[in-house]
Amino acid sequence: MDTAHEDLNLYEYWPYHQRPKIVWPGGARLAFWVAPNIEFYEIDPPMNPFRKPWPRPSPAVSGYSIRDYGNRVGHMRQMKLLDKYKIRGSISLSAAICDHHPEIIQMCCERDWEFFSHGVYNTRYTYGLSEEQEREMIRDACNTIEEHTGKFPAGYLAPALSHSEHTLDLFSEEGGLYTCDLFHDDQPTPVRIRNGKKFVSVPYSLEMNDTIAYVVNKIEPRQYGKIIQANFDRLYQEGEESGTVMCIPTHNYQISCPHRLRAFEEALEYITGHSGVWLATGKEIAEYFIENYYESSIVDIDSKAREVI
Amino acid sequence: MSLNKKFLEYPRRGYGMDHGRYEWSMLIDRPKVAWPSGKKLALWVNVCLQFFPVNQKGKPFLPSGGLSMPYPDLRHFTLREYGNRVGIYRFLKAFDKYSIRPSFAINSRLVQRYPYLLDVLKERGDEIICHGFHMDALHYGGQDIHEERDLIKRSLGILRELSGQDVNGWISPDRSESENTPELLVENEVKYFCDWVNDDMPYLFSTANGDIVAMPLSQELEDKFILMNNHHSEDSYVDQICDACDFLLAESEDQGGRILSLNIHPWMLGQPHRIGKLEQVLEYVTSQPAVWSAPANEILSYFKESNSQSHELGDSKESYGGYAYPIKVGKGSP
Numbered sequence: 001m002d003t004a005h006e007d008l009n010l011y012e013y014w015p016y017h018q019r020p021k022i023v024w025p026g027g028a029r030l031a032f033w034v035a036p037n038i039e040f041y042e043i044d045p046p047m048n049p050f051r052k053p054w055p056r057p058s059p060a061v062s063g064y065s066i067r068d069y070g071n072r073v074g075h076m077r078q079m080k081l082l083d084k085y086k087i088r089g090s091i092s093l094s095a096a097i098c099d100h101h102p103e104i105i106q107m108c109c110e111r112d113w114e115f116f117s118h119g120v121y122n123t124r125y126t127y128g129l130s131e132e133q134e135r136e137m138i139r140d141a142c143n144t145i146e147e148h149t150g151k152f153p154a155g156y157l158a159p160a161l162s163h164s165e166h167t168l169d170l171f172s173e174e175g176g177l178y179t180c181d182l183f184h185d186d187q188p189t190p191v192r193i194r195n196g197k198k199f200v201s202v203p204y205s206l207e208m209n210d211t212i213a214y215v216v217n218k219i220e221p222r223q224y225g226k227i228i229q230a231n232f233d234r235l236y237q238e239g240e241e242s243g244t245v246m247c248i249p250t251h252n253y254q255i256s257c258p259h260r261l262r263a264f265e266e267a268l269e270y271i272t273g274h275s276g277v278w279l280a281t282g283k284e285i286a287e288y289f290i291e292n293y294y295e296s297s298i299v300d301i302d303s304k305a306r307e308v309i
Numbered sequence: 310m311s312l313n314k315k316f317l318e319y320p321r322r323g324y325g326m327d328h329g330r331y332e333w334s335m336l337i338d339r340p341k342v343a344w345p346s347g348k349k350l351a352l353w354v355n356v357c358l359q360f361f362p363v364n365q366k367g368k369p370f371l372p373s374g375g376l377s378m379p380y381p382d383l384r385h386f387t388l389r390e391y392g393n394r395v396g397i398y399r400f401l402k403a404f405d406k407y408s409i410r411p412s413f414a415i416n417s418r419l420v421q422r423y424p425y426l427l428d429v430l431k432e433r434g435d436e437i438i439c440h441g442f443h444m445d446a447l448h449y450g451g452q453d454i455h456e457e458r459d460l461i462k463r464s465l466g467i468l469r470e471l472s473g474q475d476v477n478g479w480i481s482p483d484r485s486e487s488e489n490t491p492e493l494l495v496e497n498e499v500k501y502f503c504d505w506v507n508d509d510m511p512y513l514f515s516t517a518n519g520d521i522v523a524m525p526l527s528q529e530l531e532d533k534f535i536l537m538n539n540h541h542s543e544d545s546y547v548d549q550i551c552d553a554c555d556f557l558l559a560e561s562e563d564q565g566g567r568i569l570s571l572n573i574h575p576w577m578l579g580q581p582h583r584i585g586k587l588e589q590v591l592e593y594v595t596s597q598p599a600v601w602s603a604p605a606n607e608i609l610s611y612f613k614e615s616n617s618q619s620h621e622l623g624d625s626k627e628s629y630g631g632y633a634y635p636i637k638v639g640k641g642s643p
Binding site: 042069260 | 311323333336484527538539541556
């Protein structure tokens with residue numbers, strides 16, 4: 001595309017050393033959050049010209065049905081585990097789940113879990129939408145979540161990670177506070193939005209994401225448990241210098257399969273067995289950062305900014 | 310730049326599924342299933358016996374495990390043949406050693422080509438499931454219904470005649486279906502099919518010709534999915550199956566009977582360096598006192614019996630996963 005840019009300039013280069021020290025609530029050095037993606041994939045969605053929803057003609061039996069497995073079978077398994085370790089999920093929600101499977105929404109509301117927007121369906125991409133169309137989709141998703149949960153979603157993860165140049169601007173203009181779409185850092189960072197409002201990125205790790213681990217990187221289940229622990233060890237160690245964020249993004253059709261729960265459970269047992277770990281939600285991390293560290297971060301970022309040659 | 314307005318319209322956004330094939334039902338809400346003799350976990354081993362013709366067309370897509378080199382791709386053709394000549398006999402010995410009662414899902418063309426193999430299976434008396442005609446005779450979205458009807462009728466007809474069994478079960482080649490496959494299966498008196506992977510227990514699936522049962526045959530735990538698709542090691546295959554077994558046994562303690570389904574291929578696990586891993590898995594699973602090995606039709610029949618009893622006992626939920634709603638038929642039905 002001719003109008004495409006080298007960089008969307010969403011943030012400044014901000015080196016991971018000598019930053020103002022972050023201390024999380026209770027003196028914690030690591031903020032840990034789990035983000036279950038609860039998604040609805042349509043069996044026969046309209047064809048987006050930029051991305052095929054299914055590799056084969058509808059009905060894509062295996063692709064569609066394994067995702068349905070996540071909602072029918074997997075959700076309860078993961079919820080039970082998170083209950084066991086007293087972790088409140090931050091749900092990356094296909095808003096249409098509110099319409100299709102309100103029982104799941106109800107159970108998560110009862111647990112005071114957070115819901116953030118992951119679009120309407122995971123088979124409706126941002127690609128090709130006009131700015132007004134994208135705004136309509138974002139507004140629809142946010143309003144649906146507010147209507148069914150009583151809370152306007154503070155966070156955003158674009159449906160199927162499909163973005164436009166204005167995705168974050170639009171979400172901020174609709175009332176959003178943080179994004180999970182950027183993978184550039186292990187700490188929250190300010191994000192530049194065209195309306196100038198305070199808006200941050202909360203680390204949501206693609207590397208820890210079960211679907212990326214299992215489907216893209218094809219990692220063995222027990223090895224997945226090991227890399228989660230290694231990821232934690234290093235972030236926990238560095239968090240003494242300045243508080244870090246660790247996220248495990250999950251999908252009920254991956255993590256909750258019978259051969260994979262053991263690794264996840266062992267990892268949660270390990271992480272929650274440490275002191276100095278703040279079990280948080282995405283919004284709690286974003287708000288705490290904005291309240292306590294946003295201004296000092298901006299000052300530090302500005303002091304390290306250099307002219308692009 | 311913008312998209313057609315239908316991209317922001319959602320005609321099927323409402324309660325339940327976005328099609329009329331089955332009702333939305335969470336596994337945890339269903340009546341607990343009781344297996345015979347107080348067993349907790351049914352072990353269903355299904356062996357896929359497949360024929361990949363060397364003149365494969367690969368239309369409209371290459372089946373998984375299909376031939377990938379220019380004609381004549383003797384490399385892959387013979388590797389698959391290996392399973393039917395060598396690997397399967399290693400399987401049979403292992404099954405006997407661990408008292409496994411498997412089912413065999415067979416391409417109908419294979420029984421025409423290798424009647425000796427079919428005789429061996431008939432002699433054993435294990436359940437036979439139809440696995441379509443062969444691995445290059447695919448079912449797919451948009452397929453001509455007359456063509457598919459002939460294909461299904463022919464596949465079942467051949468297998469029923471030569472095996473002497475009723476053949477009540479179906480697994481599509483590459484587990485791929487058209488929008489009409491479920492109707493056509495019911496039309497041909499198939500009682501259950503195993504292509505959908507959205508559940509760990511059987512459930513009712515509706516078609517314009519009446520209901521069919523969807524049997525849960527895990528794809529994530531298939532040998533070729535773990536070893537060939539995911540490139541995991543043989544040792545990891547063993548770990549994954551044993552971990553799944555442990556998990557399902559634990560879940561069955563408070564949620565009722567479960568099924569551990571192992572879909573395996575003799576061209577994959579029948580290799581000399583892998584057969585020991587299958588044996589290791591079977592040894593571990595069958596050494597659990599609450600495990601019971603049975604073929605699909607028997608598991609299904611106990612499942613129905615258990616469900617009808619919980620219904621008589623006044624359980625408010627209907628059998629087959631709260632399936633108490635009027636049947637809606639999806640737009641894909643003929």
